[in-house]
Amino acid sequence: MELTPPPVRRLPLDPAPGRGDADGHRPGAPLDGARRRRAPSSGFATDRMQVEDVSIAYGRKLAVDRVSLPIRQGEVLALIGPSGCGKTTLLRSLNRLTELTSTASFKGSITLDGADITRLEPTALRRRVTMVFQQPNPFPMSVFDNIAYVLREQAARRPKRAALNRRVREVLAHAGLLDEVEHDLRHPALRLSGGQQQRLCIARALAADPEVLLLDEPCSALDPQSTQVIEDLIVKLREQVAVVIVTHNLQQAYRIADYVAFMYLGELVEYGSATQVFGAPREQRTREYVSGAFG
Amino acid sequence: MSAPATAPAPRSPEPTVRRDHASAAWRLRDRIGLGFAWLLGLLFCAITSAIVIYLLVQGIKYVRPELFVTHPAAGFSERETGGFLDPLVGTFLVGLMAMGIALPLGLAIGVWLSEFGRPFPLARMAESTIEMIAGTPSIVLALFGTLIFQSPALGFLSRSVGGLVFGRSFFAAATVLSFVALPLVVASVREGLQAIPGHVREASYAVGKTKATTTRRILLPAARPSVITGALLGFGRVIGDTAIIVILLGATLRFDGVGSTPVLSTLRGTGGTLTTYIFQNAPTGEGNQPAKAYAAAFVLLMLVLVLNVGADVVGRKGKALRWS
Numbered sequence: 001m002e003l004t005p006p007p008v009r010r011l012p013l014d015p016a017p018g019r020g021d022a023d024g025h026r027p028g029a030p031l032d033g034a035r036r037r038r039a040p041s042s043g044f045a046t047d048r049m050q051v052e053d054v055s056i057a058y059g060r061k062l063a064v065d066r067v068s069l070p071i072r073q074g075e076v077l078a079l080i081g082p083s084g085c086g087k088t089t090l091l092r093s094l095n096r097l098t099e100l101t102s103t104a105s106f107k108g109s110i111t112l113d114g115a116d117i118t119r120l121e122p123t124a125l126r127r128r129v130t131m132v133f134q135q136p137n138p139f140p141m142s143v144f145d146n147i148a149y150v151l152r153e154q155a156a157r158r159p160k161r162a163a164l165n166r167r168v169r170e171v172l173a174h175a176g177l178l179d180e181v182e183h184d185l186r187h188p189a190l191r192l193s194g195g196q197q198q199r200l201c202i203a204r205a206l207a208a209d210p211e212v213l214l215l216d217e218p219c220s221a222l223d224p225q226s227t228q229v230i231e232d233l234i235v236k237l238r239e240q241v242a243v244v245i246v247t248h249n250l251q252q253a254y255r256i257a258d259y260v261a262f263m264y265l266g267e268l269v270e271y272g273s274a275t276q277v278f279g280a281p282r283e284q285r286t287r288e289y290v291s292g293a294f295g
Numbered sequence: 296m297s298a299p300a301t302a303p304a305p306r307s308p309e310p311t312v313r314r315d316h317a318s319a320a321w322r323l324r325d326r327i328g329l330g331f332a333w334l335l336g337l338l339f340c341a342i343t344s345a346i347v348i349y350l351l352v353q354g355i356k357y358v359r360p361e362l363f364v365t366h367p368a369a370g371f372s373e374r375e376t377g378g379f380l381d382p383l384v385g386t387f388l389v390g391l392m393a394m395g396i397a398l399p400l401g402l403a404i405g406v407w408l409s410e411f412g413r414p415f416p417l418a419r420m421a422e423s424t425i426e427m428i429a430g431t432p433s434i435v436l437a438l439f440g441t442l443i444f445q446s447p448a449l450g451f452l453s454r455s456v457g458g459l460v461f462g463r464s465f466f467a468a469a470t471v472l473s474f475v476a477l478p479l480v481v482a483s484v485r486e487g488l489q490a491i492p493g494h495v496r497e498a499s500y501a502v503g504k505t506k507a508t509t510t511r512r513i514l515l516p517a518a519r520p521s522v523i524t525g526a527l528l529g530f531g532r533v534i535g536d537t538a539i540i541v542i543l544l545g546a547t548l549r550f551d552g553v554g555s556t557p558v559l560s561t562l563r564g565t566g567g568t569l570t571t572y573i574f575q576n577a578p579t580g581e582g583n584q585p586a587k588a589y590a591a592a593f594v595l596l597m598l599v600l601v602l603n604v605g606a607d608v609v610g611r612k613g614k615a616l617r618w619s
Contacts, residue, residue, distance in 0.1 A: 133497065
């Protein structure tokens with residue numbers, strides 16, 4: 001991926017109050033046994049998107065209620081919360097997929113690199129903010145064509161396969177899938193294993209060379225081993241692309257996220273570094289949720 | 296699984312869970328019901344296979360290779376009446392022409408209804424119209440067809456004498472027959488598209504593709520088996536129709552062309568298909584050549600069987616690779 005990062009702004013590193021061991025895990029915290037998947041982020045983070053006072057309703061039902069938070073490259077942001085708390089809706093609003101639901105209404109503002117996303121062409125926005133879904137959903141074509149489809153302009157048949165070969169391989173390598181599929185790129189994507197399919201979907205999302213990658217519970221349909229591979233991948237990707245992940249799985253959020261946003265009934269209850277939200281939650285509801293009291 | 300450190304235990308005499316849903320434990324009433332359902336199923340299979348076997352036996356007796364290559368002729372004996380070359384060609388001609396209209400039209404309508412469906416009232420109207428066409432007896436469609444194709448404006452599509460348009464030709468018959476196939480094609484296309492989960496569409500939108508691109512490059516290729524199934528079923532339905540052929544194709548024994556342009560002449564003229572050939576040669580028909588009728592019926596049955604099995608095979612194949 002050839003990303004030309006805008007001027008990097010150094011953020012003050014979270015002091016991580018109440019940190020226990022070097023892993024950021026405090027004994028007695030609710031996630032006993034879970035370990036952070038890697039060292040804390042490099043600390044170089046760039047603002048990519050800014051969510052400002054966003055409310056989204058389906059008909060009269062408010063799904064997201066005045067949420068504001070930043071999305072930065074160099075970090076993984078996890079949206080957590082019980083089912084129906086609006087985290088997926090918030091995620092989908094970041095590339096305006098919510099607009100596909102005819103009853104959805106939107107208030108507030110979301111900017112991508114300073115530009116209001118409602119002023120962008122949806123197709124252009126969605127190439128810059130791509131998404132991976134809960135169910136692995138490769139297109140019913142070959143592994144190669146799944147990537148080539150994204151690299152080509154709309155429905156075009158050009159550039160031809162030969163011309164795309166190098167780029168397709170790069171993208172697959174980026175998603176850590178190349179070694180497994182290299183021998184036969186014409187293999188039907190739907191014949192891959194679930195974990196491979198999901199990594200192909202990540203590769204597909206990366207093929208557009210996005211600034212932000214949205215992941216909607218990408219591991220919920222996968223076995224633990226595939227989950228681990230994908231978690232490693234997500235953590236690796238955060239330096240090149242801002243990553244936002246919705247997850248039901250608190251351990252997963254703890255393992256891979258740098259920042260965590262806890263949502264409840266459409267509201268953003270708490271936003272902070274993963275170590276803070278899990279180790280020393282400020283809000284009572286957060287404390288109850290991360291310790292498994294509800295959700 | 297590791298057993299405790301004892302000698303391998305002998306097979307437990309406990310009965311294992313029965314896998315056949317243990318209908319033996321059912322109440323008597325339910326068991327009788329189950330038996331009844333079985334009986335009806337078997338009966339239905341028996342009736343169907345009786346028809347097929349009867350026609351096979353009767354048909355094979357009379358099918359001879361020369362029948363396929365000899366033109367039919369009027370006559371009173373087996374020897375004089377020739378074969379069914381013209382009706383056989385007519386069957387394929389009318390089937391291909393009708394599908395040539397029904398397939399693109401049905402594809403367009405199916406995609407529109409399934410993927411767009413707007414304006415909503417219009418979509419609902421189109422939906423019920425198609426249902427209505429599916430329920431209309433083909434002879435009614437045929438009658439309506441004469442109304443249209445006998446209009447002077449469409450005189451160039453059939454024979455006309457001194458301003459009087461006959462309205463009978465392959466063009467006329469195929470156009471109206473396409474309406475017989477249309478509901479099948481539309482239903483298959485919609486079914487194929489609706490079997491694709493919504494998140495697959497969204498995955499395409501989520502990499503910046505438009506709805507049109509998604510439909511062309513993802514949805515239609517994914518629905519291809521269903522489209523082919525619909526086309527085969529439609530073709531089968533078209534070549535089995537009799538009423539429209541009698542009224543709009545003239546049901547003549549041989550092709551009777553109009554004008555001198557080679558192919559166009561046949562398409563503008565009258566002709567027949569295997570169904571009308573059977574109709575005429577059945578013991579009650581004017582030709583009364585039962586042997587020829589059985590032979591033709593056998594060929595038609597084989598065609599339809601092959602088409603239906605083909606549709607089934609394609610449909611199954613299409614379902615093999617799916618999203619979880």
